[in-house]
Amino acid sequence: MTVLGETAVADLRTGFAGSVLTPEDPAYADARVLFNSMITKRPSVIAQCAGGADVARAVAFGRELGLEIAVRGGGHGVAGTALTDGGIVIDLRRMNAVTVDPAKRTARIGGGATMSHLDRATQPFDLATTGGRVSTTGVGGFTLGGGSGWLERKFGLACDNLLAAEVVTADGNTVVCSEESHPELFWALHGGGGNFGVVTSLTLRLHPLPTAAVALLLWRPEAGPEVTRAYRDFMENAPEEVGGGIIYLTGPAEPFVPAHLVNSLACAMLITYAGELTRARQVLGPLLSLGHEGELIAEVPYAELQCMFDDPPGYRNYWSAEHLDELPDKAVDLFCARARDMVCPSPSQHVLFPYGGAVASGPSGYPVPWRRAPWVVHPLGLWTEPEDDDRGIRWARDLRADMKPWSTGAVYSNFIGQEGRERVVAGYGLENYRRLAKVKAAYDPDNVFHLNPNIRPEK
Numbered sequence: 094m095t096v097l098g099e100t101a102v103a104d105l106r107t108g109f110a111g112s113v114l115t116p117e118d119p120a121y122a123d124a125r126v127l128f129n130s131m132i133t134k135r136p137s138v139i140a141q142c143a144g145g146a147d148v149a150r151a152v153a154f155g156r157e158l159g160l161e162i163a164v165r166g167g168g169h170g171v172a173g174t175a176l177t178d179g180g181i182v183i184d185l186r187r188m189n190a191v192t193v194d195p196a197k198r199t200a201r202i203g204g205g206a207t208m209s210h211l212d213r214a215t216q217p218f219d220l221a222t223t224g225g226r227v228s229t230t231g232v233g234g235f236t237l238g239g240g241s242g243w244l245e246r247k248f249g250l251a252c253d254n255l256l257a258a259e260v261v262t263a264d265g266n267t268v269v270c271s272e273e274s275h276p277e278l279f280w281a282l283h284g285g286g287g288n289f290g291v292v293t294s295l296t297l298r299l300h301p302l303p304t305a306a307v308a309l310l311l312w313r314p315e316a317g318p319e320v321t322r323a324y325r326d327f328m329e330n331a332p333e334e335v336g337g338g339i340i341y342l343t344g345p346a347e348p349f350v351p352a353h354l355v356n357s358l359a360c361a362m363l364i365t366y367a368g369e370l371t372r373a374r375q376v377l378g379p380l381l382s383l384g385h386e387g388e389l390i391a392e393v394p395y396a397e398l399q400c401m402f403d404d405p406p407g408y409r410n411y412w413s414a415e416h417l418d419e420l421p422d423k424a425v426d427l428f429c430a431r432a433r434d435m436v437c438p439s440p441s442q443h444v445l446f447p448y449g450g451a452v453a454s455g456p457s458g459y460p461v462p463w464r465r466a467p468w469v470v471h472p473l474g475l476w477t478e479p480e481d482d483d484r485g486i487r488w489a490r491d492l493r494a495d496m497k498p499w500s501t502g503a504v505y506s507n508f509i510g511q512e513g514r515e516r517v518v519a520g521y522g523l524e525n526y527r528r529l530a531k532v533k534a535a536y537d538p539d540n541v542f543h544l545n546p547n548i549r550p551e552k
């Protein structure tokens with residue numbers, strides 16, 4: 094690890110509004126913890142920025158000293174790119190303010206805010222926008238990668254709702270970008286991730302959403318193929334208000350879970366509805382009458398729905414995904430059969446999400462090549478013991494291999510860890526990648542921001 098001289102650190106601390114932590118600081122150990130406990134990198138310095146001026150100084154400091162620069166938002170990236178070994182972490186978590194303009198239906202969000210900050214600020218106005226499926230994910234990393242969540246079939250991907258962003262670029266300048274200002278950079282932020290600079294604030298479009306409904310229906314795993322087929326057939330013509338997915342999981346010890354599914358593999362159908370429960374019950378009739386063995390059905394404010402399925406931090410994580418252009422019975426059978434290999438009991442999830450709706454009909458030009466896929470299979474592995482690593486990783490890879498015959502080949506980088514160069518390019522699509530490489534050359538020609546699904550600068 095680069096050991097920084099006291100003078101260098103003192104220089105950075107002078108006039109820095111936030112905190113500068115080095116390994117000697119008591120707060121350092123907690124400050125480098127990520128969601129994925131497999132990532133244990135040790136930066137030389139963590140700059141906990143309080144605003145854009147701190148970010149610009151931290152970027153300049155890193156560059157002057159030749160330190161590798163990592164950018165941290167919510168710390169949810171499963172690949173662990175929010176940390177660096179020996180370099181500097183630009184930690185944005187203090188920059189979490191959210192300002193809602195109810196008349197314009199927009200929210201201005203600090204680059205380090207989480208979904209929880211966003212949803213708690215918009216809920217009092219009965220407004221919402223597409224967020225991640227849990228409350229603890231960073232709005233920044235989520236939106237810049239594309240942003241897929243419960244409301245996407247109604248309101249589009251998070252990036253479809255991005256109206257403007259403020260970015261500290263590699264040369265330390267602050268750029269405000271939108272359709273009118275720095276349009277190429279603005280386009281690149283719709284899926285291009287953290288490649289182009291540190292996004293210190295984002296402005297997102299909001300939508301009216303006074304209430305939401307949720308249904309979690311449970312079956313023993315043997316029922317999975319039949320349930321999944323019924324779900325697939327229903328989703329083909331489902332209204333855009335319906336979100337959710339099929340999720341094999343370990344049945345939690347909750348009152349709505351029958352004893353035989355507690356701590357055992359269960360097949361769950363999770364249904365979210367952007368609207369009232371009474372209307373949801375009418376629309377979801379065919380799914381609610383499939384004969385489930387356990388149920389949780391409720392009308393809740395969207396901000397509450399967002400925290401209902403928060404994954405626990407502190408686990409070892411391995412995730413992957415495969416986007417499918419169809420889901421024939423054979424694919425359903427393979428998907429369901431492979432659930433038996435996941436580490437269970439554990440918080441792991443074996444997931445099938447539908448897209449369609451406003452995801453499919455959204456703008457086609459953004460670098461999110463996966464948006465036209467009707468389905469995504471997403472193994473999310475979480476476990477505690479290193480001896481389960483091989484099993485957990487093999488299960489996720491085997492599931493991907495099973496799905497290959499129906500894969501579109503497109504990749505959503507936010508859903509995967511580090512899977513090699515080919516998958517990075519597939520995360521943008523080759524044509525988009527070439528255009529992104531030019532934007533990268535304009536705003537970060539030295540590839541200062543390379544801890545991400547990296548786009549190499551090319552003129």
Ligand code: FAD
Nearest residue numbers: 166167168169170174175204226231233234235241287292
């Ligand atoms: P970090 O690890 O802090 O950041 C990841 C990378 O994003 C950084 O290395 C950096 O390159 C970039 N970055 C983050 N913030 C900024 C910024 N302000 N400026 C510039 N670059 C930045 N994704 C979905 O689409 N839908 C989901 O439903 C969903 N659910 C999830 C649930 C859990 C429990 C977890 C762990 C992840 C989930 N994700 C989901 C994936 C998530 O969107 C990505 O991991 C995303 O990158 C996380 O962003 P972050 O800011 O929390 O992560």
